[in-house]
Amino acid sequence: MAETSTNPGGSNPERPPHFIEQMIDADNAAGRWGMWPTTTTPRVHTRFPPEPNGYLHIGHAKSICLNFGLAKKYAGKFNLRFDDTNPAKEEQEYVDSIKRDVKWLGGEFDDGPNAGGVFFASDYFDQMYEFAKELILKGKAYVCELSAEEVAKRRGSPTVPATSPYRDRPIDESMRLFREMKLGRFPNGSKTLRAKIDLASPNFNLRDPVMYRILHEAHHNTGDKWCLYPMYDWAHGLEDSLEGITHSICTLEFENHRPLYDWFMNAINEGRTPDGSGPWGRIVHHSQQIEFAKLQLTYTVLSKRNLLRMVNEGLVRGWDDPRMPTISALRRRGFPASAIRDFADEVGCTKTESVIDIGRLENAVRHTLNKTAPRAMGVLRPLKVTIENWPEGKTDELDFVVNPEDASAGTRKVSFGREIYIEQDDFMENPPKKFFRLAPGQEVRLRWAYFITCTGVEKDAAGNVVGVRATYDPATRGGDAPLGPDGKPTKKVKGTIHWVGAHNAIEAEVRLFDRLFAAEAPGERTGKWEDDLNKHSLEVVRAKLDPALAAAKPGETYQFERLGYFTADPDGAAGSPVFCRTITLKDTWAKEAGREANG
RNA sequence: UGGGGAUUGGUGUAACGGUAGCACGACUGACUCUGACUCAGUUAGUCUAGGUUCAAAUCCUAGAUCCCCAGCCA
Numbered sequence: 001m002a003e004t005s006t007n008p009g010g011s012n013p014e015r016p017p018h019f020i021e022q023m024i025d026a027d028n029a030a031g032r033w034g035m036w037p038t039t040t041t042p043r044v045h046t047r048f049p050p051e052p053n054g055y056l057h058i059g060h061a062k063s064i065c066l067n068f069g070l071a072k073k074y075a076g077k078f079n080l081r082f083d084d085t086n087p088a089k090e091e092q093e094y095v096d097s098i099k100r101d102v103k104w105l106g107g108e109f110d111d112g113p114n115a116g117g118v119f120f121a122s123d124y125f126d127q128m129y130e131f132a133k134e135l136i137l138k139g140k141a142y143v144c145e146l147s148a149e150e151v152a153k154r155r156g157s158p159t160v161p162a163t164s165p166y167r168d169r170p171i172d173e174s175m176r177l178f179r180e181m182k183l184g185r186f187p188n189g190s191k192t193l194r195a196k197i198d199l200a201s202p203n204f205n206l207r208d209p210v211m212y213r214i215l216h217e218a219h220h221n222t223g224d225k226w227c228l229y230p231m232y233d234w235a236h237g238l239e240d241s242l243e244g245i246t247h248s249i250c251t252l253e254f255e256n257h258r259p260l261y262d263w264f265m266n267a268i269n270e271g272r273t274p275d276g277s278g279p280w281g282r283i284v285h286h287s288q289q290i291e292f293a294k295l296q297l298t299y300t301v302l303s304k305r306n307l308l309r310m311v312n313e314g315l316v317r318g319w320d321d322p323r324m325p326t327i328s329a330l331r332r333r334g335f336p337a338s339a340i341r342d343f344a345d346e347v348g349c350t351k352t353e354s355v356i357d358i359g360r361l362e363n364a365v366r367h368t369l370n371k372t373a374p375r376a377m378g379v380l381r382p383l384k385v386t387i388e389n390w391p392e393g394k395t396d397e398l399d400f401v402v403n404p405e406d407a408s409a410g411t412r413k414v415s416f417g418r419e420i421y422i423e424q425d426d427f428m429e430n431p432p433k434k435f436f437r438l439a440p441g442q443e444v445r446l447r448w449a450y451f452i453t454c455t456g457v458e459k460d461a462a463g464n465v466v467g468v469r470a471t472y473d474p475a476t477r478g479g480d481a482p483l484g485p486d487g488k489p490t491k492k493v494k495g496t497i498h499w500v501g502a503h504n505a506i507e508a509e510v511r512l513f514d515r516l517f518a519a520e521a522p523g524e525r526t527g528k529w530e531d532d533l534n535k536h537s538l539e540v541v542r543a544k545l546d547p548a549l550a551a552a553k554p555g556e557t558y559q560f561e562r563l564g565y566f567t568a569d570p571d572g573a574a575g576s577p578v579f580c581r582t583i584t585l586k587d588t589w590a591k592e593a594g595r596e597a598n599g
Numbered sequence: 600u601g602g603g604g605a606u607u608g609g610u611g612u613a614a615c616g617g618u619a620g621c622a623c624g625a626c627u628g629a630c631u632c633u634g635a636c637u638c639a640g641u642u643a644g645u646c647u648a649g650g651u652u653c654a655a656a657u658c659c660u661a662g663a664u665c666c667c668c669a670g671c672c673a
Contacts, residue, residue, distance in 0.1 A: 016613055016621090051673055086672065148671050155669045158601030162669085192671055202602040204669045213671035232673050256603055256668050291604085293666095298610095304673095346622070348612050350605095353666060357610055360623065370636060405636070436634070445632060479632050496632050562633045589634045 018349040020066070020290055024074060024247060027288075033246045036076075044076030045116060045246045048107060049083045049239070052094035052220070054304035055319040055326045056101045058340070058361070062295040065344035067249055068107040068114065077116030079243055080109035084122050085235050087219035095220070097319070101327035105337050121230075121239050122221040128230050128238050129182065131268055132193060132211060134280065136174050140267045141211060142166060143177040144194045155207065161200035162207045181214055184227045188214050195234070197263060205260045209233055237261045240287040248287045251294040252351065258289045295347065296355045299515040300325050301522050301529050315533065316516070322569075322580050323516045323537050333513070334557040334567025334582035335361075339368040358515065365583050369557060369565045374402050374409060377447065377498040378545040378560040378579075380510060382421035384502060385438075388455060389471045390418040395503060398478060400448050414546065416449050419502035421544045423562075426497040427468055429457055432596060436495030438468065444495040447561060451476040451493060498561045505544040510566065510579045512539040543579075552577045559585075 017025065027033060028042035036043055046067040050056065056064075071078035080102055084090045099118070108115045135141040144166045146154065156162040174193075181191055193212040201207055211234040216227045240248045248261075265286040276282035296302065301310075302325055310316050310324070319326050322333035330340065343364040347356050377400075396416040403409035422438065431439040438444050443453040450472040458467035475482045479496075481489040514537045523529035549558065552568035560566050564584035572578035 018612090022615095049673095053673085083673065089672075151671075152669080157669075189671065194671095202668095204602085207669080210671050215671085229671095231671075236673090252604070253667055254673090259603090293605085346611080350612075352605060352612090354611060357624080360611080363623070366635090375633080401632090404633080434634090447632060449632095493632090495634080498633075559633085559635090562635070564635095585633075585635050587634075592634080 015345065015348075019351070020070065020247065020249065020292065020349060021073070023288075023290065024070065027246070028074070041075050043244075043246055044070060044074035045079070045244055046071050046076065046249060047079040047081050047116070047240070047243065047245050048102065048109075049081045049236070049250075050098050051083045051086070051089070052091065052098060053086075053089040054094060054308055055097050055328055057302055057304075057307065057325045057327065058297065058300075058330065059295040059302045059325075060101075061105055061327060061340050062344045062347070063249070063251075064102055064105050064107045065341050066292070066349055068105075069341075069345070070247065070249075071114040071116070076114065076246075078107060078109060078114050079116035079119055079245070080107065081119040081239060081243065082121065082221075083232070083236065083239070084120055084219070084221060085230050085232060087215060087217045087229065090220055092220050097328060101331075104331060105327065106341060116243070119239070119243060120221050121235055122219060124235075124239060124242055125222060125226055125230070127242065128235060129228075131238060132230075132234070133175065133178065135195065135211075135267055136171060136178060136193075138267065138270065139171055139196065140270075141174070141193055141195050142169050143174045143181070144192050144208075144210075145190065146192075148189055155204070156199070158202055163199060164194070164208060167196060167199070167208070178212075181212070182226075182228050184216070186214055188216055190214060195260075195264070195267075197260075203256055203259060205233065205257050206263070209260060233257055233260050234264060237265050237287070237289075241265065241285045244285055245287045248289045250289060250291055252291050252353065254289070255291045258291070261289050262286075291351065292349050293351055293353045295344075296353070297325070297361070298355055298358045298520045299517045299522070300358060301517065306529065315530075322511070323513050332567075332569065333580055334369075334555075334565060335365050336368045336372070336557075339364045342368065355521075362583050366565070366585070369559065369582070371405050372403075373557050373559040373565055375400075375404070375561050376546045376549055376558045377414065377500055378508075378510075378543055378549065378563065378566070379421045379423050379498070379500050379505075380512075380541050380543045380560075380563065381424040382544045383424045383427055383465070384467045385420050385422055385452070385499075386467065386469050387418050387420070387452060387472050388469055392418055394418065395501070396449075396477070398448050412548065414448065415501045415504050416446075417501045417503045420446070420499045421502055421505060422446075422468075422497055422499050427454075427465070429465060432593075434592070436493075437497055438470070438495075443473075443493050444497050445476070445479050445493050446499045447496050448479050449477075449499065450474075450479070451481065451491075498563075500544050500546055502544075504547050506547050506550050506576075508543055508545050508549070508572075508577050508579060510541050510543040510581065511569070512541065512581045513537060514539075545579075549577060549579075550575050552579075557582055 033043040048064050048067045068078045109118050154163045192210045194208045197206045199207050212228050215229045218224050269283050271280040272283045320328040320332045343361050397413040399411045400414040426437040428439050438454050440454050445451050452470040452472045454470050456469040460466050481491045484490045516537050517532045518534040519532035522532040554568050554570040557567040565582040566579040567582045569578040569580045
């Protein structure tokens with residue numbers, strides 16, 4: 001399916017620049033990061049640095065769109081970098097899914113003008129180790145032999161300093177122990193390398209943070225080469241430095257870490273010179289950390305930990321269950337990547353923590369799909385209508401407009417006959433005033449077909465409506481009333497309803513999704529998000545569909561007219577599709593009817 | 600009881616001492632062979648209290664509320 005977007009790069013030129021763009025504009029004006037080689041284009045190099053310990057979700061999408069969007073806007077580069085410094089939590093499966101999801105969203109990391117490449121923190125372990133030894137030599141790091149429990153005990157309080165008896169150990173002793181740590185001579189947790197900063201700092205991140213811990217554990221990338229793994233704070237700035245990242249964008253909770261980020265880079269650069277003269281060599285690149293507020297959504301839980309629990313506890317059918325907020329689930333459900341990009345751009349980028357109405361995402365999806373999705377008719381809850389004055393066995397092939405928003409999509413044929421199905425909701429035996437659909441004595445238009453008038457109702461023994469009888473008006477073929485002498489239609493009907501022919505409709509499973517959570521802020525009420533799970537988030541129906549839909553391939557999205565957008569699911573087989581409801585159409589009638597019912 | 604951030608209509612977001620604007624929602628209406636889409640209109644806001652200024656969302660002072668921080672997680 002062709003994808004269009006009002007802003008394909010995820011960056012709308014009409015929109016005023018957000019605070020990060022303003023910073024970049026200022027940096028560029030000041031020449032802060034220099035130019036790309038042989039150009040006069042100021043260097044802007046961003047990265048998306050996920051830890052491969054889970055599937056990416058819509059919150060990550062915001063970050064990907066932000067970082068890639070900046071690289072694109074400023075004709076710079078964008079890296080995908082796996083922050084794989086903790087072998088205990090990371091897996092190849094997640095690496096694969098993250099690559100797939102970033103690429104699908106439009107983050108070009110290995111192909112295209114803004115592709116900077118794909119990298120792994122673990123690729124830099126050797127260089128990080130060398131930098132660490134340099135800090136030891138400079139007297140800025142030491143090997144500490146306190147256990148984790150002891151460190152916690154000695155952490156102090158905001159006003160009471162921490163302590164460590166190993167802080168003033170001689171440089172050569174730390175160096176020897178650090179080398180032996182690498183050689184695997186010590187068990188897990190027995191020693192750490194700590195930065196010597198300030199045990200009394202009100203910012204706990206500066207109270208001699210751990211740079212390396214001993215972890216005898218195989219790594220998905222480096223195997224069993226290492227038993228010494230760097231901590232995030234030590235590693236991250238080095239990764240950015242080695243890749244020449246200019247703007248290292250992260251979320252708000254890392255604001256307290258920025259002084260440490262800068263301390264590490266300054267410690268490395270102390271004694272280094274621009275031309276490399278002197279004992280420590282050339283100054284290394286020091287990028288700018290910038291924090292922004294991560295995405296939060298109503299009716300949604302967004303944290304890898306909790307999403308992992310939903311998967312493991314069987315609350316959903318997997319990471320790509322279409323009710324999940326993961327990228328792979330949204331893709332399966334039929335949300336177009338361009339709609340997610342538009343959404344990310346619309347919600348903006350600030351340091352204010354805000355909660356976005358999930359309806360904004362849904363609207364972005366409707367907006368995109370309205371222009372791209374071919375239309376079809378399908379009946380979710382069928383009610384049979386018999387056209388009494390239509391000859392038995394006769395069919396009529398009528399023109400159906402494939403997409404009213406896109407004339408180039410053309411028309412195709414739909415087949416009409418004596419028996420058809422309409423939606424149960426489109427018939428009422430005792431309708432309220434403004435019900436424009438089918439009711440006894442009332443006339444409606446069958447979309448692209450004929451006007452019909454309801455002449456009777458068939459009921460079962462219990463009094464339920466099981467069928468409807470009607471007559472059609474032969475003069476309305478194609479759905480238009482004949483014109484009178486004044487050139488105007490001789491009659492008008494208020495309602496148009498969708499239908500499928502009983503003689504040729506296919507039957508298909510259709511999965512109707514509702515929000516996974518029934519509460520706007522899951523867990524707010526009781527402290528447990530489980531208590532707010534929506535028990536009706538999945539409904540499965542057997543629908544009657546236009547036979548043309550039998551050919552739908554997984555991933556293709558159609559608008560079932562008057563109902564919503566539906567995407568063929570991989571669970572379907574050739575000729576017997578399964579559809580997921582991507583999103584409903586807006587339904588002001590349902591709103592009105594609901595209002596009336598509630599008084 | 601320490602440190603770091605944030606606060607503008609219902610929601611999100613502009614303004615960078617000089618007319619508080621935009622988007623989404625909601626509500627009206629127009630249009631309509633989708634009660635969709637589209638279009639038009641209406642609605643509604645600067646956390647509080649002082650101060651500086653001809654002029655304050657913006658600067659100053661004091662306060663309020665919310666978020667983050669004491670992992671060998673990221």
